[in-house]
Amino acid sequence: MSTPDARPPIRRSLFAHAPIRLSPQAVLRQLLDRVDTDTPTAGPDGPMAQLERRLATLLGKESALFFPTGTMAQQVALRIHAQRRGVPTFAAHPQTHLDTWEAQGYQVVHGLRFHPAGDRHRLMTGADLDAIGEPLAAVLWELPQRDIGGQLPEWDDLRAQVEAVRAGGAATHLDGARIWEAQTYYRLPFDEIAGLFDTVYVSLYKALQGVRGAVLAADAATIAEAAVWRTRLGGAIADAWPLALAALAGLDTLLPRMPAYRDHAIAIAAAINADGVALAWPDPPQTPLFHVHLPAGGPAVERAAAAMLAEHGVQLFGRIRSAPDPTRSSFEVTVHENAMDFTPAEVVELLRELVLRAVRER
Template identity: 60%
Template sequence: MDVRRSLSQHSGPRKSPFEVLRRLAEHVTPDTGPEDPVRELEERVAGLLGKPKALFFPSGTMAQQVALRVHAERTGRQAFAGHPQSHLHVWENQGYNALHGLRFHPAGDRNELMGLDDLKAVHEPLAAVVFELPQRDIGGVLPEFGDLATQTAWARSTGAAAHCDGARLWEAQTGYDASLPEIATLFDTVYVSLYKGLEGVRGAVLAGDDDTIAQASVWRRRMGGALVDAWPLAAIALMGMDVNLPRMHEFRDHAQALAHAINADGFAHTVPEVPSTPLFHVHLPMSRHDAQRAAQHLLQETGIKLFLYARSNPDPGRTSFEVSVGISGLEFTPREVAELIRGLPSRV
């Protein structure tokens, strides 16, 4: 189905093969060697995060499993902790256990941010604690920087590594009065995604100290991730760093304007009320199935893709969806988005 405009960052014309290849042709020159983009990407991410070394991976799933495996081998411990709605646990078929024999401890309430007391309630020695910034599945909320520093310091004091699930770290930085290196220094390892806020095709980078990344490179090869011809993925990510990364605060500001308009309209409301990053959730007084039907009809009639999917709610008469503002989201005015959302029941 033809998507002419998309509020969702992960679909629409900018993600089409033709558009991606057009932009790629502007970036790659006759002098570009197949190893150059990957090397440049790794060095650039390491520099942005203030880490000694970084390593490209074909997927974030692989990068994070490798990080946890290395921390487990280093500590001799098989357990790690994180938020109950950690991406590692919810979206990856528990690969940490199936492939690496690791155990996950959900810490805290599934609908609230993880706190220090939640971590202290985990009594098994941990190889690592995973911190997802922002916490996507509860609305893209962020812990206060001081709380984050306290929790990562506690993890390290117990012999556990502090690992950052930074799939949206580029966006998360806009919610802190701290630089990327100041955030990254709280963690032993940091994973960043290349295809979300940066609009790459696929891929991830894991950053850390020299020894950790050297061990990670062994596991990357064992898991089939040492791709010889990864240059297209790296080159497209480098384009995102040039174009998208400098605009993250602009995306955050537009997300706040969208949320303000949605909340002022009164039909729906956002979580959080004032987004601290370009990511937030919209909660609707509709069932999940009705919302999805309405969004499908909207797409058929107008070519506008409002969201990827609707999320379930304990109340079957309510649902929510995610908004992650990027370049395509800037095409929508706050008033337009509020009106599109209010009009969903009429399209069921």
């Protein structure tokens, strides 16, 4: 018997975090494949210690520390930089995750102040940073910048920005939730990318498709201080080994797939733009992440997508994004295993159907 809030089953999805490959049974089988009867739950040989050492090495840092959320990890890193410099202000892109999605926890919990740098619809530039005109504890870069379509600064420009910030006495922090995708564009070792920054946060559940969690990597002294704040904020959770095992599985199986994901993202975006039913941006995508801009308003698109899911079992997005123009909207595509099941031609046909249904509602 169905319940009033029952939703149609998702059989296929472009959305990276659709539950198709993330059911409890699938995840638990993956964890069992990584353990034997001698696997400890904690200690220097436990899964969490293995994960922290592996990521410290991969990112070229002295030490790394698990956090239950990236929200906690990044706010702790910025607080440490601010306390060391006696300055409460950090700068970042106007659409930084810390300000857009975290209810200004940096201010409410840690007493920090955010200085937006640049235009919210384009990448932060060196000129934007030069124009700040006040002392900074740190500058945060998100690579890639998710909310403007997964865009990245060119490598030489990024290096110049970082060098200028350091010359001014501020720390450099990387929101590297999607560093795994960014590396497919820069094509540099992870430790070279991370080496630009004093502190680096990486996500364990986005591209790596882990259960949850994050890691902060830096020099040993900073990580020791971060561990104190993790305890104060209630983040030193015991028995987190299942989260570590899931992340280790992602490092082994999904990280090598990132170049293929980017290639497929470029192919899908090219097909969309050649057809003209929608606009894929950036053109071409720099990473496996891009946005699809639609000639229809958000509410109509949501209703059309719900009807397509009910009829076909196909999900096109996790969330629709509104636009200043009420007759337009957009959604994010991150190409991981789910999206690899779709050919570019199939995506175009689905978008044609989506737009046609949405426009008919006007």
